[in-house]
Amino acid sequence: MKVLCGYNVNIDAVYRMTAEEITGLVDLVDKGEMVDSIFDPPGEIRSLPDLVAGLVLHMQQGTGGEWFIYSDDIFRFLKDRYYEKSEVRLGGNMGIMANVMSHMGAEQVVMNAVGDIGAIRPLMSGENLVFAGGSAPQDASTSKDSNEIIHFVFDFSSGTRFEILRKEVIVPRENRFIATYDDINTELTITPEFEEYSREHVSEMDGAIVSGFNQLQDEYSDGSGYGERFERAHSQLKDWKALNTDLPIHVELGHFMSMEMGVFIFNELAGTVDSIGMNEDELVMLSELHGVPLDMIRKMDACAILDACVRCASSTGLKKIILHTRDFMMSIFAEGASTPVHEMEGMQFGVMCAAAFATSGKLPGRSQLEDSVSDLARSEEGMIQAGKVQDLIHGDEFEDGVCGEYKGYSVCILPTIICEDPVSTVGLGDTVSSATFLRWLELHRFR
Structure with missing residues (x-):
């Protein structure tokens, strides 16, 4: 099989969050600020209390989540405290998917190679990979100018117990909370090499699998939104379909910053691609489309999930x-x-x-x-x-x-x-x- 694969790849620093470690973090922060962030979750990380609140919330609920880091100081704190103790692995939906397919027998997997592929490539075990793009290795400084793409992945285990504000928390199920520092994938960057290669060879491809739309931001520093960045990628998918009408395209949805963005992108993609994959948390995000009680989905009730999926598909034509x-x-x-x-x-x-x-x-x-x-x-x-x-x-x-x-x-x-x-x-x-x-x-x- 020959497969096109876009758009996001990064480095994951995976760290097991223990009761002792979360307790130590809680002790470092102003409790009032942390409580404010717990009761009104910012969904992003601009301070240490934001980080701790995100961890506590997701550990309490046993849910997965991803918040973006908008502070160089917090990135330095995390890198200094955890990077050397973490398992450094291949990350990014596209990077993982490309590696899996090439490792498990695909004849050729063509990657949209963004970031420092010199650092990312050794983390991939698969063969028959075509790296379309990618920068030269960069000096590993602790500034976003270095284009470091590190996502700190905090795994936590079911049954972990810790105390916060004199209340015991027992983690109900294993999951992970991701603190993401990334200025490349948030732009949904597409390399010129990937654009050129895919256009020239799409007629030879058996399929395409894409992801990374969930890395888009509601608002960027220049005041713009996600629409233009999304449309560039969406136009590429439409071009592939025009050039190869038999090309099956699968999209992995991911967890979006806002429900509004998630619903918009799902609606837009549904008319272009052949299939969309997601987990239960991402299905919850599409409640506007299906109207199924969210507590039933969160409880993993398969009948409710089935009903929600069918409603999402039937309302969009997916x-x-x-x-x-x-x-x-x-x-x-x-x-x-x-x-x-x-x-x-x-x-x-x-x-x-x-x-x-x-x-x-x-x-x-x-x-x-x-x-x-x-x-x-x-x-x-x-x-x-x-x-x-x-x-x-x-x-x-x-x-x-x-x-x-x-x-x-x-x-x-x-x-x-x-x-x-x-x-x-x-x-x-x-x-x-x-x-x-x-x-x-x-x-x-x-x-």
């Missing part, structure tokens, strides 16, 4: 949505967009890749994939939710999952394979989505 959660994966698709066999086999491959990655932080070779997850079990909660969907749609059991029909859409749901003590949760969504897309392309191409 052909397919892939929804991935900790416990199950779901595909809903319109007639002609796919088949249950292709969807289930693609998702099966995807959840195996994600489980293998969660277990070790690395991907095995394709021939070792099944053996690498043979000791792991399907999610019990995922099986319960698949059973509820089966009752709702009167679906048929299909291998380890369920397939059927709901409000004019085909539905497939598959329980995930669970690693109870993951090395890291970051990148699992990108891993499962890109592996699923790769396998789907193989089946689609040779059907």
Whole structure:
């Protein structure tokens, strides 16, 4: 398979946030400022109390989140305190997805190579990668002028206990909070080399997978908004479709700074691309489109999630949505967009890749994939939710999952394979989505 891949890649500094560490951070900040940020979350980091509030909020709820850093001082604090103690890994939706597909057997993966590829390239394990663009290695200073693209990923574990303002917090589930320092991907930068290469070779490509729209900002320092930057990328996708009408394009949505931006971009992309992938937090963000009670989605109720996905697709004309959660994966698709066999086999491959990655932080070779997850079990909660969907749609059991029909859409749901003590949760969504897309392309191409 030959695949185009845009747009965001960065370096992740992954650090396990323990009870002792979060308590130490709380002790460093002004409690009044921290409380203000907890009760009125800024959604961005301009001070140390903002950072601590973001960590506390997401650890309390067990939810994933990403806040951007708008302070060089906070970036220096984080780099000095955590970088040397962190696991430095490949980051960025596009970077992870490109690496997964190339590692798992794609013939060629063409990357929109932004930033210091000299530093990023050694973090990639896949072969057959084409780096279209990228800068020369830069002097590693602690200023945004150096174009450092470091995202501090704070993983936290279920059951972690700490005290804040005399109240005990018990983390309900493992997840991660990301503090992002990035002036390149926030611009949705597209290299001239990627533009030229993709235009010249798109007719030879089997598919395209893109992401990074969630890095856009509501407002930039020059007073402009995200519209112009989004439209440049959107125009590129439209050009690809015009030049290769058979090119399947998948978008990974990501968590946006505002619901308004997320809904706008989803609506715009739905008329151009073939499928959009997301997790439950991102589906919550689209409540304006589906109107399903958010508490039901946050509780991972698969029937509510199914209803919300179908409403999002039917209201926008989108052909397919892939929804991935900790416990199950779901595909809903319109007639002609796919088949249950292709969807289930693609998702099966995807959840195996994600489980293998969660277990070790690395991907095995394709021939070792099944053996690498043979000791792991399907999610019990995922099986319960698949059973509820089966009752709702009167679906048929299909291998380890369920397939059927709901409000004019085909539905497939598959329980995930669970690693109870993951090395890291970051990148699992990108891993499962890109592996699923790769396998789907193989089946689609040779059907």
